[in-house]
Every structure is written in C-alpha cells, then in structure tokens.
Amino acid sequence: MSLNWRALAPHRPLAPGAAGYIPPPSGFAERIAQQVAAGASTLLVTGPVGVGKSTELAHAATLLHATHIACLIQIDRTENPRQLTAEQTLLRIAGSLVRMATETLRLPVSRDLQVSLSEAGVMPLSFESMAELEAYSNATPSTAPFRGSARSLARAAIHEVARLSHQGRVALLLDGLEKLPEGPRAMEVLAAVGEVGDEVDLIVVVPWFAAFGSHDEVIRPGAHLAPVPACEVEDDIGEPGRRFLLDILARRLELPSECFEPGSIVETMSTDVARAREVVSQRRELILEAARWSGGLPRTFLQLIADAAQYAQIRRGDEWPEMQDLADAVADQTDSFRRALLPGDTEAIHQIRGTDGREMALDRKIRLLARGIILERARGSGWSMDIHPLVRPLLGGL
C-alpha cells in the first residue's frame, strides 16, 4: 500500500465531527465545554500559529451540541479580517447562525429573517427556500422586507434560533478574529461581538494584543482567557505529547498507531521478524524525533514529516524518509524561524527563559508568542517561558 503523504495537510484544520480528531494531552476542547457548562459565558482563546486552535474550536462545537446550538463561524474564510467592520461581523454571525439553523438543523426560521439576511448578502437562499418564499409572498399581503441594524438582525437571529431549538441556548464559536490588525477598529469588532446578548455563550479566538491587560474590556465583562497550550514533547514529561503527535500522523495516513510499535510485529512464515522490527523501530524513532523538534505544535510536526517524506521521494524515490531527510526538513524550518527573528530578540529571549516572561516588552512578547518562537508552558503552579527547539540552535548557548 502506498502512503498518501499529502493527506498530512499540515495547514488544514479538522472540521467539526471529523473522524481524524485526536484529543491533545491538555484536553482543551473538553475543558472549554466543561467551562461553558459551569457558567463561563465568554472565553478568549489564544495560542501560537499551528497549535490547533481551529481544530480544538471545531471539536468544542461538536461537544457543545448536546446543550447548545453551537455555531462555528470561521470568519476569515469569507471576510478579510484586515477590512472587517463591526457591522459586517454581526451580519456574518447572524447569517451563519440562520444558515446552520435552516440547512443543517432544518429549523423553520421565519422568512422575514431569511430575506433580510439574504439582502444583507450574508445568507444565500437555496432554490428550495426561494420557491417556498415565492409561495409565501403570494399567499400573504405584500410587505416590504424587514430592515434593521446589524446588531438588531444578529439579536433577532439568536433569539429566534434559540426559541426554535430544543437546546434553547446558542453558543457562538468565532474563529479567525486573531488576524484583526491592532487598532481601534479591532476593538470595535470585538466589542460588537459582545453585543449579541448576555444569553449567548461566546468562545472567540482573539488577537494576542487582546490577551494582555484587562479581559473585561475586550468583548464583555467576565471574559476568561483560554490559551491553547503546545504540548510538552521533551524528556519524560513529553511522552504523552509525543504519543499524541504520533497518533495524529497515523490517523492522517490512515494507519493503525500500532504499526509504529516494533513489538506489534508478529512472526509469520514469510516475515523476517527481526528486520521488520528494525524498520518499524527506525520509523518510530524518526517520528518521535520530529515530535521533539516540533515543540509540541501539531502543524510544525506534520510539516516536518511531510517535508522529510518529500526529500526522500525526490532524492531517492523512497516512500519513507531517513534521518538525513528529517535533518534537512528541520534545517528548512529553522531557516524560517531565523527569518522571523529581529535584532534584539536573542538577548531578550535569553533573559526570559524559564521565567514567566513578564519582563519582556509587550510588543516583542506578542510577536514571539504568536509565532511559537517562545512557548508558554504550565509547569508546577505557574507559567514558564520555553524556547522552541528549532530556535535554540539560532540563539547560541542554549
């Protein structure tokens, strides 16, 4: 069987309910669902690129379906966050919620609301809906479609969908707002999200600049920060993290995880057991080595493996990479990190290693955290700044 390395798709987050989901050691999505159940109604999600924020948010949406109309809105797939306004955000929320209610849940959302959102350009009407609407308008006295502010349309959508559903409560999971550029418009967009109503639970991926300072001022009072942690992958403490990444790889390649266990090779008439175990052992070691280099970021891990596999393919036509291929993939990724470092970073990173990072200037800290150059680790009873393994060789003395 030939392996489909393209299926690793490092940059593609999993959709809600996707079969390939592997829970991380932090159990982030489970924890989010528990916090919401316990009454936390506003959660601000942060995390470095590639840590799995979108995948975890999608899984949290799946978990919340039992108690909520959980609507995942990947706003950056339809809007350019650099040009996003508060009004567009509210309209997109209303459109996404009503679309989910009508198309997926088959709830009888009012025609007035559907037409209003369609005219606002945030909800295409299906052919079926248009036929129904035509019959409806023929049977009812002619009235102009409802018009309202974006805020009133969003609230109308939430009230109506909550009332029609058996869950009775809406949770909005907003992904993509972390790309809002810092400035007054970003704060307006985030504040507008908070205006959808107190009866709505909000789980929102926010920009890093919104993660520092008072969280009450970001979306609405009572907000809690929920950082998605990169899993530990080094030393003994990193064993569950390495296992998590290995399981992701196996799932994406549609292989059983046991196929990376040398002990799983059983003796048969046609198998050279010792040789087969040696091959599996080498593959396992390569995967675990990639996991260590990844710093616990699933995207980086998958990218390293995919790149190593490609080196093996174009150099030798081999299906599986060797350690030299992984070394070159590591060099490619290290180059990318090198280009992301700016003057002054080396000394600043040295100074905060092992501390909670409070002494680093905020703009530098945000830039380095967003890229995963420095990683916040929960250790003991506090937080400690770690340096990404791919960055350490660039800094010297680490």
Place this chain on the structure above:
Amino acid sequence: MREPGVALAGAIERDEGGLAIVTCPDLDLREWLVREVESLVPTSAQAFRTSSVREALDRPECMALLIPVDEAEVVRELDACRDQALEPPRTQPIVLFLLRDGDGHRTLAVEAPSAWSWASGSDVDPEKLAELDVESERASFRDETGAMPEEWLARWRRHELPRTPEHYARTFWAFTLERP
C-alpha cells in the same frame, strides 16, 4: 546538506495548497527566478503571473506566481486571507517572490504570523543556498547524476529527460550551478 535545487523544488512542490516563498537578491534576479520557475514547472500547473492576492486565491487550480508591487501589503493580505485557500481546496501552490531583506520579509517577521506559518519551511533563498561552495556542489551534482549541470540542462532542454519529480529537482539544482 540541502542542495539549492532540491530545496527550491521541494518548496514549490511539497504542498499543493501551500504558499512557497522564493527570496530574490534583487529585482533583476527576481525576474530571472520567475522565468526559471515558469520554465520548470509542468504545463499542467497552468502557472500564471499576478500581483494580486485576490486573483491568486480565485484560481486555486493554477500555480500563481505572485510578484508583488507592494510586498508589505501583499504579505498582509495573505496573512488575513490564508484560510480562504482551504475552500475550495487548492490543487496548485502560490509562489511568492520577495526581495531578500525587503519589506515583505520584514512584514512576515513583524506583522503576519499566519502567512509566516503558512510558508514555514517552504521559503527558500536559492542563491544564498548556492553560495555555499559551487565547486563542491558541481562535483556532487556530477557524482549524483553522471553529468555536469550544463550537460544535464542541455538534455532537459532537448526534452530527453522524463518530467519526473526527481528530474525537476535535479534541473532546479543544475540551474543554480550553471555557468554562463
């Protein structure tokens, strides 16, 4: 050791929906590198030049050779719109040409973590890689292929070499080592 040709071919081919960045020392060599990429990618890639991120995103079945007029703005737009490349899934990458130490690379480092992550590991500086040791690289090329870079390229241009991924990679490598 990473051969520049393999690194460049890898950056362009490794992720069909990806973003590859080719770093150019100056504008003259940028044009040369664009032409080299155009001449090397298979016709099935339907490579086209554009300076517009929107146009690159709107044609997911074609390889977009993105040659910015304003590097910083293009990087910002790619950062904001990265996830729009997920649906419909791209079948060809976007290849972005940026000047070494230019505004685009600075914007990637300072403002655009999403675009940086998207291109991570697929950003190559072919000329810089080739600076390592040309004589030694040429010897390695001969050892590996049995031909000097110029001989290899002559056969490639006469279409005597099958268009396989391995041959594309070696041809990229040969281009970076070719003597005028």
